[in-house]
Amino acid sequence: MIEAIPHTLSTQGWWIVSRSSAMVAFVLVTASVFLGLTMASKPVRKPGFAKTMRALHEQTALAALVAIGIHVVAVFADPWLKPGVAGVAVPFVLSLNRFWNGIGVIAAYMAFMLGLSFYLRKQIGPKLWRSAHRATIVVYVLGLFHALGAGSDTGSLLFLGFAVVTAVPIAILFVYRLGVSRRSSERRHLAAREKRRAAARARLDDAIYDTA
Amino acid sequence: MTTPRPRAVVIGSLSLFAVLFVVLTFELSANASTKAKAQANAKARPAPAETKTEAATEPEEPVSEPVESEEPVSEPEEAVLEYVPGVGYVERVPEPEYVEPEPEYVEPEVEEVPPVVTSSS
Numbered sequence: 319m320i321e322a323i324p325h326t327l328s329t330q331g332w333w334i335v336s337r338s339s340a341m342v343a344f345v346l347v348t349a350s351v352f353l354g355l356t357m358a359s360k361p362v363r364k365p366g367f368a369k370t371m372r373a374l375h376e377q378t379a380l381a382a383l384v385a386i387g388i389h390v391v392a393v394f395a396d397p398w399l400k401p402g403v404a405g406v407a408v409p410f411v412l413s414l415n416r417f418w419n420g421i422g423v424i425a426a427y428m429a430f431m432l433g434l435s436f437y438l439r440k441q442i443g444p445k446l447w448r449s450a451h452r453a454t455i456v457v458y459v460l461g462l463f464h465a466l467g468a469g470s471d472t473g474s475l476l477f478l479g480f481a482v483v484t485a486v487p488i489a490i491l492f493v494y495r496l497g498v499s500r501r502s503s504e505r506r507h508l509a510a511r512e513k514r515r516a517a518a519r520a521r522l523d524d525a526i527y528d529t530a
Numbered sequence: 531m532t533t534p535r536p537r538a539v540v541i542g543s544l545s546l547f548a549v550l551f552v553v554l555t556f557e558l559s560a561n562a563s564t565k566a567k568a569q570a571n572a573k574a575r576p577a578p579a580e581t582k583t584e585a586a587t588e589p590e591e592p593v594s595e596p597v598e599s600e601e602p603v604s605e606p607e608e609a610v611l612e613y614v615p616g617v618g619y620v621e622r623v624p625e626p627e628y629v630e631p632e633p634e635y636v637e638p639e640v641e642e643v644p645p646v647v648t649s650s651s
Contacts, residue, residue: 322559338550
């Protein structure tokens with residue numbers, strides 16, 4: 319078997335790199351999304367918890383972008399696949415597993431745009447950036463489907479186990495996060511109404527005072 | 531709580547990548563070598579039918595040449611299981627059918643008749 323390693327690396331090296339980097343990217347995207355949802359749900363209100371979570375979230379997201387970049391380069395360089403620039407850059411152009419690879423390309427674009435937009439949030443505006451950042455869950459879902467549909471290791475129990483074990487808490491956190499965001503928007507709405515009422519009452523009091 | 535350093539994430543990711551790379555390389559190499567061995571075996575060993583033929587034509591031990599017998603040896607009849615009440619199944623070789631021998635043609639002896647001499651006048 320040892321004698322076959324140089325031959326394997328020379329013929330299938332890029333394929334091995336693309337598979338390894340894809341799995342690393344998937345693990346990191348999963349971790350980043352999990353941390354982001356946990357952070358937003360605020361389950362723990364310890365001092366410093368949010369700071370630690372934010373740092374880990376940012377680091378895993380950046381590492382995931384690097385892994386996705388390596389995956390794209392390795393797929394491009396694969397001598398057997400020969401996808402060409404269009405195959406890796408334009409969705410649904412690569413003939414092999416056209417649909418699943420197409421959503422993979424879209425997921426990669428979204429990951430780069432949403433991930434790097436963090437550093438442009440002042441220019442974009444915090445409100446717009448925040449609402450755009452919520453679409454990161456789509457990157458995770460598209461990445462998961464891309465891995466299941468086009469991945470070479472879809473049949474491996476380790477991969478399937480990881481995907482299921484992480485998808486369930488992410489789904490629960492996402493639903494919880496939606497609930498939290500709806501409750502907080504209701505609270506903001508109520509607070510604004512209360513403020514308006516108080517202002518109206520104050521104006522009425524002033525009017526009564528003036529009349530008197 | 532202390533802020534985690536990015537080094538931990540980088541080292542973790544690189545370690546995972548290295549482990550996956552090594553595992554996949556070994557897996558593919560093992561598959562390739564198994565396939566190569568199977569192909570080599572298939573080339574070295576002929577098909578089972580050929581093996582049988584060769585074994586039949588080239589026996590390992592030399593066999594003494596068969597002595598030609600004047601009378602052809604009749605092939606042994608296959609044994610047939612026959613149920614005998616009280617005994618059970620009994621292997622029985624059916625008796626060969628009796629074939630009446632053809633009578634040999636014997637050429638009849640011709641008696642030599644001495645020529646009859648007649649006197650002529």
